[in-house]
Amino acid sequence: MKIELKKFGAVLTSRPAGKEALAAFEPTLRRLNKKEDVIVDFDGVLVFSPSWGDEFLTPLLSRYKKGLKLINTSNISVIETVEMLEEVHGFKFNKIKI
Numbered sequence: 001m002k003i004e005l006k007k008f009g010a011v012l013t014s015r016p017a018g019k020e021a022l023a024a025f026e027p028t029l030r031r032l033n034k035k036e037d038v039i040v041d042f043d044g045v046l047v048f049s050p051s052w053g054d055e056f057l058t059p060l061l062s063r064y065k066k067g068l069k070l071i072n073t074s075n076i077s078v079i080e081t082v083e084m085l086e087e088v089h090g091f092k093f094n095k096i097k098i
Helices: 013-030 049-065 076-089
Strands: 002-004 037-041 066-069 094-096
Touching: 013 049, 037 094, 049 066, 049 076
Parallel strands: 002 037, 037 066, 066 094
Antiparallel strands: none
């Protein structure tokens, strides 16, 4: 399953907005096959804050582990936020080059 973050906007900031985005996606996530990967697509995202990312990506990583994959992560805002989350939480995201 692919999650296109641009559906939530080009500027993704604030904890409440990240939490709300994940809550909006929960019904779809519950229907996933347990073996299906979750692909988070950053195409079209201009600003990606650590607070939004922590509320959205961290729970997904906890749930899907290696099945969570990030694509289109070349934007500097995305790069810095993902690296910060990895450093703070001590884990690595699976970033896929396409």
